Amino acid sequence: MLSVKHTVVVEQVPYPWLVDAVTVIRTLVEESRVDEQGLVLSDGQVVPDIRLTRGLHLRPGSVYVIENGAGEGKVAADAAGTSRDKAADPSDTARITVREWDHRRAVHLELAVTEDDMAIELDGTLKSPDRPALVEIAGRTRGGAAPLKLFEMAGRARLRLDDWWPAADSDRIPSSAPASARLDHRWVRADVRAVPRPSRDDGRWDIQITVSLRGRRLLRPLAAVVLTIAARRIRRAVVRSVDDLAAQWNDRVPRLVAMNADQLREALLRAQ
Known part of the structure; x- marks a missing residue:
């Protein structure tokens, strides 16, 4: 060592x-909301590349797709082995899933991204957001083609605030x-x-x-x-x-x- x-x-x-x-x-x-335009902030600004494809806004199980231009990426859920949402298309590059959103207990999100045949999966939790106490992140990378498998790895991090x-x-x-x-x-x-x-x-x-x-x-x-x-x-x-x-x-x-x-x-x- x-x-x-x-x-x-x-x-x-x-x-x-x-x-x-x-x-x-x-x-x-x-304070934001999601409609056909995208994510609408409290001041009326629209973030057009974010779409709610499943569930209700910020409720457990809700899924958001972040787009990055037609033909520039794949749906991250495909790389994670999950089913493809009907509303998603080939331009989808990232997927965020809300597992928990409670400002007293925890905010728990999952992120899956695919780029150039490499998939990145992250799972992050912030305990007690009103008075942050603990941050935990776990993740892994996956390669599609054989050469990219050499770069596969997994990791986790913990910060006790x-x-x-x-x-x-x-x-x-x-x-x-x-x-x-x-x-x-x-x-x-x-x-x-x-x-x-x-x-x-x-x-x-x-x-x-x-x-x-x-x-x-x-x-x-x-x-x-x-x-x-x-x-x-x-x-x-x-x-x-x-x-x-x-x-x-x-x-x-x-x-x-x-x-x-x-x-x-x-x-x-x-x-x-």
């Missing part, structure tokens, strides 16, 4: 701001990483853990990232040799990737957290 540890310094996100942001997004969606801020804002050390992810390829498994440290004097977070790589199944001995030989190069690549993500975060997050709820709502509406 190869393990890489690296610490980055990032701009913090105040928890009250996160609560407001989730509320703004949820409210915008709940109710543990993240106590760890980031105090000296309390969590018993396990509040943020974790696992990615499984047929040959290699990658585990990622992130632990925040108390806020610095400048208000930013120190986050320790740990990435662990190991071989899987019969290839474990071979993977161990490869990881040992390429350890230095892999470490550099991991550190560079983590630093790049931190730089992007620090470039974008300050502008977002500077917005209050009304400003965020207006920005989201203008982006349509």
Whole structure:
């Protein structure tokens, strides 16, 4: 196994701001409606590429198809092995299924996308949206043609929001990483853990990232040799990737957290 540890310094996100942001997004969606034009927002703007093809708006079991131009994609449900809706056509590229929509309990959505003979399936849940406590995401990729099957993988990620801020804002050390992810390829498994440290004097977070790589199944001995030989190069690549993500975060997050709820709502509406 190869393990890489690296610490980055990032701009913090105040928890009250996160609560407001989730509320703004949820409210915008709940105030919308769907008709023959597409998704109609509260201010009358229409997002024409979204169609409700099954069920009632935001009710469990409702299905939405996102189109991307005629002939440019396939219906994601086909790739997921589900039946094709009569209202769908060959231009469909993505399908969203609502499993649960309750602002007190959870929002649970499934997304299936097909692009260039590769299918991506995601399953995401936000527990307690009124006071976000837990985010869980699971997904997998599937390849149609034989060469693409080499890129098939599955993964899951978990962010315990109710543990993240106590760890980031105090000296309390969590018993396990509040943020974790696992990615499984047929040959290699990658585990990622992130632990925040108390806020610095400048208000930013120190986050320790740990990435662990190991071989899987019969290839474990071979993977161990490869990881040992390429350890230095892999470490550099991991550190560079983590630093790049931190730089992007620090470039974008300050502008977002500077917005209050009304400003965020207006920005989201203008982006349509």
